[in-house]
Amino acid sequence: MNAAPGDWFEQRAPIEAAAQLPNSGGVFCLDDSAARPILLASAQNIRRAAIGRLAEPDEPSRRAQLREIATHIRWTATHSLFETDLRYWQAARGIYPQDYRKRISAGSAWFLEVRRNDAAPHLAPMRSASKQPDQCSLGPFPARRDAEAFARMLEDLFDLCRYHHILVQTPHGQPCAYFDMGRCDAPCAGRMPMEDYRRAMDRALAFACGDRTAPIDALTVRMTEAAAAQRFEQAASLRETLARARSAVSHPAARWVGDFSQFRWLLLQRGGSRTRVAERRRIRPFLVRGNEIAISPPLTTAEAAEQFPAWRRWLESDGAGKAENRVTPGADGPFGAGRGEFDRGDEIPALVCRYLFRAAPPPGRFLRLAELSDEPDWPRLAETLFAPAVKRAF
Helix, strand or coil, rough: CCCCCCCCCCEEEEEEHHHHHCCCCEEEEECCCCCCCEEEEECCCHHHHHHHHHCCCCCCCCCCCHHHCCCCCEEEEEECCCHHHHHHHHHHHHHHHCCCHHHHCCCCCCCCCEEEECCCCCEEECCCCCCCCCEEEEEEEEEEHHHHHHHHHHHCCCCCCCCHHHCCCCCCCCCCCCCCCCCCHHHHHHHCCHHHHHHHHHHHHHCCCCCCCHHHHHHHHHHHHHCCCCCHHHHHHHHHHHHHHHHHCCCCCCCCEEEEHHEEEEEEEECCCCCCCCHCCCEEEEEEECCCCCCCCCHHHHHHHHHHHHHHHHHHCCCCCCCCCCCCCCCCCCCCCCCCEEEEECCHHHHHHHHHHCCCCCCEEEEEHHCCCCCHHHHHHHHHHHCCCCCCCC
C-alpha cells in the first residue's frame, strides 16, 4: 500500500511484506502498533537489510527483538548512493527533528566567512556558509584544518593581519614582527587606512575565486627585488609564502574553493535499474543551488535534453528566498508545473561534498554550472551512468 500523504516514504505495509521490498537501495523505517518509529535505516539492498533486522537472532543478544514490537514498515527505493543519502537525511530530519544531525553521516563542508565589513575585517572558519547578504563565504573545504590552512596562505600572500586580537584594537594596536619584516602595513596601529585593508581583502577574495596569476607574479617580483637589495630574510620569507600559495591552491582540499554563491551543480544519477537497453534508461537529475536542492523525477534522455534549458535558468537564478521543505515547484520550477521536489537545508552542501572529496571518482556525474555545455550529450552521459558497476576497496 502507499504511504500516508506527507510521509517521507513512498510505500507502507505490514512487516510480513518485508520479503516483497525492492531488491535495490533505499531507506526504510520500522514502526510499532502506534505508528511510532522504531528503526530508521538505509541500505544498498533494503529487502535483505529489512529481513535481517527482523530475523530472530541465532544466539542470545542485547539487540532489541524488532519483530516482537514492529508491525509496519515504510520504505523508499533509490537507485544511487547519493539519492539514498539524501532520502535518509530527509527522513531523519522529518522523524527526529530535534536530534537528526546525530543520526546522519552527511559528510563535512567547511567555509571561510569573509567578514570584510566588520570593524576588524578577518576570515573566520565556519561549518556552514554565511547567510548574511553583506558577507561572502569561501569554500567548500573538507575539514576545518583545510579552511584554516587556506586562510593562513591568504594572509601570507596578501599581507593580511595574522593576529585578529591585535587588529580589533585599531588604531591603538601594537605592530607585530610582520610589520618589522615588511610583511604587514600595520592597520592595527592606524598606519594603513581600513578601507585600503578591505581592498587587500578583496584582492585575496578574487585570488581565492580563481584570479591567481597576477598576485603570484607580483609576489615573485617582490621576492626578486628583495634579494637584489640584499634583504635576504625578507626574500626568504617571500619565497616560503610563494611555495605555500602554490601548494595550497593545488591541494585536493582546495579543488572546489570559490564564492559559495556560485556553489551550483547539476548532479546526474541513475533513475532506474541498470539496463543495456538505451530506451529503458532513466536519468535522475538533482539541481543544487547553495543550500537548496531541486529533485527531478526520473527522465529519458530526450526529456532531459528538452528540460535542460529550464534547469540552467534555475541554477543561474538567485532563488526566491523563503520556502518550506519539500515544496513542489510550480510552473516556474525547473521541472515544469507540479513535477519534482524542492528542499533546503544547511546539510545539503555537506551531502554533495561527501562525494566531491572522495578519493575515488564519485558515482554518477557531478557537473558544475560553470562547466556545463550548452547542449550536453545526453545519450553519452546516460551510458556513463549505466556502465557496469566496478567494485572498489574503500
